């Protein structure tokens with residue numbers, strides 16, 4: 017897959033300055049998106065998936081702030097900093113203004129679809145009105161043309177009789193139909209990239225299937241790229257080309273979907289996969305990750321997963337893991353060569369040469385966990 | 394007092410709860426006056442019959458709105474049923490007054506989906522767990538406390554958490570508190586309504602494991618409501634699949650997943666994305682929407698979406714059996730071959746759902762007919778009478794009379810089907826032990842026990 021990279025996120029940090037302290041919601045995240053591909057972001061609630069994706073459109077609100085990192089879309093700098101003499105970071109001049117974000121990026125280049133369609137649709141205006149208005153705002157169409165385009169888009173996403181449903185209000189649509197409307201709006205501006213933040217999580221599996229089919233069709237037709245945020249490994253397996261696994265503000269593993277499932281490297285990804293009940297076979301015993309995700313205010317030092325990791329050793333509490341390439345033997349000739357790599361990377365010191373194997377295993381996971389619960393309260 | 398409490402124990406595997414012909418209708422929005430004006434009731438649960446056996450986990454699955462929560466609440470008499478009986482250890486709960494039921498609640502507990510709103514934020518966890526014991530006058534204060542602390546440990550928390558408040562706990566921990574509370578009265582049965590749906594997968598797995606352990610320890614029976622087939626596959630012994638207020642299929646878990654019989658069960662299973670990129674099976678998609686429960690389809694409720702709808706004439710149907718609005722339908726058999734029949738029914742539904750447009754087609758009947766032939770009947774097209782009906786439809790469509798076209802097609806091809814005329818309910822004998830209920834006419838000839 018040698019498609020051109022269209023979006024690059026590098027070392028992104030987005031923090032929230034709350035009364036309880038600084039929530040390090042996204043804390044040094046790097047990934048990219050290429051033309052025509054679907055990139056997944058998975059992880060449990062609170063991992064930072066939504067904050068990471070809304071940062072891309074600079075839609076972070078107070079008390080949140082993008083504090084570091086680079087986000088580049090084609091040749092546009094969405095986020096960029098430079099270091100001053102006193103060591104502080106200030107936005108670079110090349111960084112797009114809010115106005116430029118609105119005019120050049122949001123909607124027409126990168127569109128976003130949120131989990132809850134009711135939050136994105138205004139209950140007091142008809143669906144047709146909202147789609148038309150959206151198209152007028154984002155494209156050079158108005159009046160009858162915009163209306164016609166809106167009807168066409170609604171039909172394309174499978175709303176039956178869009179002419180007749182045009183004046184219906186959002187509450188007169190089912191959840192699946194509302195989600196289709198949002199997809200219609202996102203597509204209406206023919207963006208290059210659509211960020212979909214759990215767009216099917218609230219839907220029944222049958223409706224979800226209809227939406228996934230729709231998205232795949234439209235993707236083939238228009239070549240749109242997607243960032244697909246989800247916690248459903250089934251969806252990831254079905255639609256994603258590459259996957260980023262997030263845990264507590266960081267990406268712990270990234271790679272082609274097949275490697276993530278069949279050559280899993282990071283213990284968190286492994287445990288996550290072991291935690292899911294399977295639809296296709298009967299599992300007699302699930303082996304879940306002990307404990308819960310710690311707070312992002314005072315995340316565990318060094319490897320953030322060390323409080324729950326079954327493989328943790330003392331070194332994991334001391335050495336900050338860095339991304340290492342773990343995709344061996346990309347050309348499949350049985351040897352690993354210098355410089356040979358694919359896109360598979362993980363942040364776990366087991367795969368690095370920093371003393372993990374000489375280090376002493378940590379005590380039982382349960383004990384570690386309770387200790388941390390206590391530390392926080 | 395506890396007049397009807399049949400306190401003799403029920404042995405594991407024996408029937409604990411018998412639900413017979415139970416329905417729950419809700420008055421439509423607008424209440425009594427609206428119903429006077431003829432607004433139809435919401436048939437949330439409609440004439441369902443099944444047993445729950447002591448010690449088992451019976452899972453109830455189905456899409457949003459199919460009546461799962463209503464069913465559980467009606468069994469517990471939190472809603473009084475519109476019709477039918479619910480026997481708990483032999484006692485018909487519908488015969489009892491609310492006062493007479495109260496003591497029985499000790500044996501029937503419920504756990505809800507939302508771990509955040511279901512715990513009283515002003516009470517300490519210990520008080521929350523003791524509440525039901527107090528209500529049923531169980532133990533003295535010290536005994537209750539001892540039991541609460543023990544239960545906290547059973548659900549994987551600590552006795553020391555007794556003094557904490559709900560807000561100090563994560564979602565998964567709160568759901569454990571809910572479980573501890575439900576178990577406090579040592580109930581026979583717990584209705585769990587999506588107990589893990591709001592939880593993350595790793596936490597869900599923890600809670601599911603706790604539930605299994607508690608069942609082993611206390612021999613409790615679960616009615617486990619979920620819309621997640623994977624979770625059901627993990628926890629259930631038997632599974633009841635609901636669709637629009639009816640039970641479509643009820644079978645032993647392994648049989649249901651490995652050999653689903655009802656077309657709806659199959660569609661539901663096929664639509665789950667498998668968490669494996671190398672999975673070879675194609676995911677299937679079920680088209681269309683669930684119809685409204687105020688005006689559900691006659692006969693089999695799944696028939697407006699069923700990929701297997703049986704051709705009219707395959708089985709004899711009498712005029713009396715037809716739905717009221719289809720009384721004029723011709724009871725005729727066209728004997729279409731299978732591919733042609735599938736094309737026809739695909740077309741009927743496409744018109745009904747308006748899933749295509751004639752915008753770029755000339756509005757003459759011939760042009761429309763040619764378009765339809767290409768779009769819907771490529772390969773095999775019917776001849777004779779069915780072809781005439783499609784011609785009629787083409788004429789109506791050319792005049793943009795979609796509703797009339799849809800009606801005409803439905804009365805010809807769908808309403809006279811046994812699927813629309815008669816409600817299916819068959820009991821199959823899987824092997825000597827296992828009975829299987831399938832509400833689908835495809836199994837009409839394999840029924841072994843027609844007593845149902």
Ligand SMILES: Nc1ncnc2c1ncn2[C@@H]1O[C@H](COP(=O)(O)OP(=O)(O)OP(=O)(O)O)[C@@H](O)[C@H]1O
Pocket residue numbers: 032034039040041042059060061062063064065066067068078079080247312
């Ligand atoms: N406005 C805010 N103020 C303070 N903290 C916030 C805010 N928004 C998000 N956070 C915190 O940032 C972290 C990441 O949140 P985020 O919403 O990105 O998680 P997520 O991975 O999308 O989870 P979910 O699967 O539940 O949607 C969490 O700890 C969250 O509490």
Ligand SMILES: Nc1ncnc2c1ncn2[C@@H]1O[C@H](COP(=O)(O)OP(=O)(O)OP(=O)(O)O)[C@@H](O)[C@H]1O
Pocket residue numbers: 419420435436437455456457458459460461462463464620686
């Ligand atoms: N108190 C009520 N008054 C009127 N209608 C109701 C009431 N409770 C439920 N309904 C309706 O009855 C039907 C079944 O609802 P129910 O909540 O039992 O479905 P469910 O299968 O539990 O769905 P979900 O998966 O969304 O929880 C729905 O059409 C619902 O709108």
Ligand code: SF4
Pocket residue numbers: 282283284319320321322323325326327328329332337363364365366
């Ligand atoms: S670095 Fe250590 S604690 Fe972190 S994932 Fe790897 S083994 Fe586990």
Ligand code: SF4
Pocket residue numbers: 655656657693694695696697699700701702703812817832833834835
């Ligand atoms: S009875 Fe008919 S419509 Fe219903 S599931 Fe069976 S074949 Fe399908």
Ligand SMILES: [Mg+2]
Pocket residue numbers: 065066067213
């Ligand atoms: Mg989110």
Ligand SMILES: [Mg+2]
Pocket residue numbers: 461462463586
């Ligand atoms: Mg419910």
